[in-house]
Amino acid sequence: MPLLALESLHAGYGAIRAVRGISLEVEAGETVCLIGSNGAGKSTTLRAISGLVRPSAGRVRFEGCDITRMRPHDIVAAGISHVPEGRGIFARLTVTENLDLGAYLRGGPEVAEDVARVFETFPRLRERARQTAGTLSGGEQQMLAIGRALMARPRLLLLDEPSMGLSPILTQLIFERVRQINEEGTTILLVEQNATSALEVSHRGYVIESGEIVITGTGEELAADPRVKRAYLGEL
């Protein structure tokens, strides 16, 4: 049984049908990426999984259970954390408060240990622990958003464009951490426009166009696919 399964999922905003019948599976332990251009329906797919958008048809199954109509906070409780597009940090709260909110549903002494672990993964955050999150740079905010999602100890981590607005060096650092998080046991579904970096860290990938999946394969297969190369890897 896959950890996550989308079964011909449809979702959108009003008259806009952003996701049109997507089916995909993520096995426990995998990193899977969803690549595609701006407006292809990648973010909407993640938002439909985490409950921010109500799917109009189809099903989302997590560990075999139907979570399609569940509300976002219940989906977090089920074990899915979503790092939204644009990071969604709480700018007026401190870095530590942001992390504590990530563990909102947990509590107990392990929370402090997990904060320490996030600080190990992202030492820059430790230096900024008492600052309000709005004063962080874009890269630091991305680290905070990922660290905060890990505070919930999710079994599935949804990452929406972690490289957005970051320099190549920071992008590389973030993707190294994504690989590390996956190796430590968290399953990841990653949405990216930066197909090169995404495919490097992913076991498998799906290419999405106009709300539909058009190509699928392993990371290497997709990186070698002439259509993917032409459209998303900037090669002729």
Add this chain to the structure above:
Amino acid sequence: MFWFDQLINGLTIGSVYALIALGYTLVYGILQMINFAHGEVFMLGAFAGYFVLLAVGGDDLGGATIIPAIVLAMFVAALASSSAAVVIERIAYRPLRNAPRLAPLISAIGVSVALQNIVLRMTGGRDRVYPRIFPGGSFGFGDFQVGYIQAFLIVASVLMMAALLVFIQRTRTGRAMRAVAENRATASLMGIDVDRTIVTTFVVGAALAGVAGVLQGLWIPNIRGTMGFLPGIKAFTAAVVGGIGSVPGAMVGGFFLGLTETVGRELLSAIPGVHLPNEWSDVIAFSLLVLVLVFRPTGIFGERVSRRA
């Protein structure tokens, strides 16, 4: 001493404004909506406290029974106001959560008028009068005298404001409220039940207003169905002056407004040829609202309007 008395009067009425203003600012912070029925929530608290005091002995209360009676009245008032706010939110605001911003505002005014008239009807349009149980004396040095009741109002409201700040800054629920105020969708991704947090916000604001109703009743005994209207608008003014959405702003704004309409009025009256009787308090308060809206719409503690990246 005249000026000292005015100062104390200003702080006393200011503490009532501040307690009510907190409800406006909390709800605005989380929903960007002006809850114009909040003055009526204050009025309901005053009535709940009145009935409690009547039930436990009314004018016969005295000596050691006064304090527990007042505490009970405040507690029941907080409960009654909070319950009313929960019902109001559920039936009049939540269905309009995604409607244009004007819709919940109109709904709030509808609730306000309805509650005023329900209570007017139930009381036959006649005032109710709080039992005069609070000792009428004063304390202080020479000319600097503070009435016991005024000291009680000021101290009680300052204590409640301190408790509120600790709640918002230090507790898990307070942190959830701040998160929802900043970004509802992201807050839900933390596992926060957004609807429940919004209800909690209404409950906290209403409890403060309910207690304020009892405090004012102990000080100015006449209560009636329409008593919430003017303090409601004044407290809204205080919240705007302080910076709507800002908790410290509502506190400072409340005291500032209270002082402006008492001390400020007397200062203006001290100008030769100017005489401003009590009724001018309202003129001064609302002139202040207009001035703030024109020259500094963000208020004293207001942030630049650069919400959401």
